[in-house]
Amino acid sequence: MKLRELTLAALLLTATSASATELADAIQQDYDDYLWPLFDYFHRNPELSLVEVETAKRMAEELRAAGFEVTENVGGTGVVAIMENGPGPFVMMRADMDGLPVQEKSGLENASVKQQTDPITGNTVYTMHACGHDVHITSLVGTARQMASRRDEWSGKLMLLVQPAEERVLGAQMMKDDDLWQRFGTPEYAFAFHVSSENVAGKINVSEGSPYAGADTVDIIIHGVGAHGASPHAGKDPIVLGSQIVLALQTLVARELSPRAAGVVTVGSFHSGTKHNIISDRAHLQLTVRNTNEETRRILLEGIQRIAVNMGRVAGLPEDRLPEVIVSKESVPPTTNTAELARRLKTAWNARIGTDAVIENPTRGMGAEDFPIFTVDPDIPSVYWAIGGTPQADFDRAAAGGPPVPSHHSPLFKIAPEPSVTRGVESTVVALLEVMPKQLAAR
Ligand SMILES: [Zn+2]
Numbered sequence: 552m553k554l555r556e557l558t559l560a561a562l563l564l565t566a567t568s569a570s571a572t573e574l575a576d577a578i579q580q581d582y583d584d585y586l587w588p589l590f591d592y593f594h595r596n597p598e599l600s601l602v603e604v605e606t607a608k609r610m611a612e613e614l615r616a617a618g619f620e621v622t623e624n625v626g627g628t629g630v631v632a633i634m635e636n637g638p639g640p641f642v643m644m645r646a647d648m649d650g651l652p653v654q655e656k657s658g659l660e661n662a663s664v665k666q667q668t669d670p671i672t673g674n675t676v677y678t679m680h681a682c683g684h685d686v687h688i689t690s691l692v693g694t695a696r697q698m699a700s701r702r703d704e705w706s707g708k709l710m711l712l713v714q715p716a717e718e719r720v721l722g723a724q725m726m727k728d729d730d731l732w733q734r735f736g737t738p739e740y741a742f743a744f745h746v747s748s749e750n751v752a753g754k755i756n757v758s759e760g761s762p763y764a765g766a767d768t769v770d771i772i773i774h775g776v777g778a779h780g781a782s783p784h785a786g787k788d789p790i791v792l793g794s795q796i797v798l799a800l801q802t803l804v805a806r807e808l809s810p811r812a813a814g815v816v817t818v819g820s821f822h823s824g825t826k827h828n829i830i831s832d833r834a835h836l837q838l839t840v841r842n843t844n845e846e847t848r849r850i851l852l853e854g855i856q857r858i859a860v861n862m863g864r865v866a867g868l869p870e871d872r873l874p875e876v877i878v879s880k881e882s883v884p885p886t887t888n889t890a891e892l893a894r895r896l897k898t899a900w901n902a903r904i905g906t907d908a909v910i911e912n913p914t915r916g917m918g919a920e921d922f923p924i925f926t927v928d929p930d931i932p933s934v935y936w937a938i939g940g941t942p943q944a945d946f947d948r949a950a951a952g953g954p955p956v957p958s959h960h961s962p963l964f965k966i967a968p969e970p971s972v973t974r975g976v977e978s979t980v981v982a983l984l985e986v987m988p989k990q991l992a993a994r
């Protein structure tokens with residue numbers, strides 16, 4: 552009995568590691584033959600948010616060629632690809648596809664020299680995949696090709712979603728507003744990953760918490776009373792009042808949030824005045840406000856309102872001239888992983904890819920993502936992970952006093968495509984096979 556158990560265990564282990572190697576080998580082969588030239592094309596041809604026309608067209612062609620049923624122009628340039636493969640859960644994998652208005656200075660042989668007219672500003676600008684979304688879409692095609700060739704290993708309905716305008720935090724909402732769920736159904740699970748220059752190439756970094764913050768955009772309009780610069784007593788100086796508001800806002804995070812809660816209030820812009828000797832009658836502050844939960848968001852937004860208005864009273868402004876606080880409707884909730892699902896994927900990755908490939912680096916920044924637009928209201932269990940994109944040697948060089956590892960959105964941004972794309976595909980395929988196992992009924 553014991554021997555039989557041992558043999559079974561050994562057999563299972565062999566089967567698992569054999570299939571793990573088989574999957575990794577198949578993806579590597581596909582990278583060499585197919586995905587590398589595709590990545591090269593995307594890297595050389597980045598397109599700005601909302602005008603990802605050629606990228607979307609190419610993605611639609613690739614996903615159709617892989618055997619998916621493809622719908623284009625969903626919420627602008629969005630693409631939805633569906634493969635139905637018997638009974639089972641409905642699962643979505645999302646990749647964002649936009650580039651940035653940055654002139655690439657990475658020194659790479661395939662650096663972008665493209666220019667495009669920005670549909671929002673009207674300016675013609677250089678474009679670059681400076682956030683690594685070229686890794687995401689190339690990996691999505693790799694995933695499509697693996698899932699199509701492994702139809703006997705899974706069962707259910709798979710949606711591969713190509714999203715526009717993530718960098719402007721618009722695309723997810725645009726796709727949802729185009730009746731995404733009504734037209735294609737509401738998935739039971741939703742996944743996405745971001746390549747990360749902060750992690751070692753090929754490492755899967757997954758959190759059971761919140762990998763991205765929620766973000767709000769706030770404007771504060773200060774109405775002063777204009778006067779000659781030499782007669783401050785005759786006016787109400789909005790620059791002095793604005794400065795007091797900027798400093799008072801800093802107490803929100805320092806003194807009102809729990810020290811264990813994460814929040815940011817950044818005044819990114821402060822505009823007022825025209826000339827040395829004129830006291831302006833108006834100042835305009837622009838803020839970004841970040842949170843990782845609804846309670847923090849409420850404390851910060853209410854605090855901003857209270858401070859701005861009451862500092863106006865302190866300055867002696869009449870009730871009808873107090874500062875105005877405008878919170879933009881374009882708000883994104885925090886990206887919060889479903890802890891139990893994140894643990895489940897981590898177990899699957901550990902088993903099928905290897906424990907040394909999976910890490911949990913704490914999130915340091917309060918960057919935001921529009922992926923949670925897909926996963927709240929209605930709530931969909933979801934996991935958003937990161938794939939490291941920087942070779943260990945680059946970190947070692949930086950630690951020894953060499954050039955720092957360039958951050959996302961930098962003109963020097965540089966991702967090692969091979970480990971990023973292959974691990975991007977492998978982690979996605981393993982996650983999908985985990986939640987969409989072959990159903991007994993379908994055998
Ligand atoms: Zn970005």
Ligand SMILES: [Zn+2]
Pocket residue numbers: 682683684717745
């Ligand atoms: Zn990005």
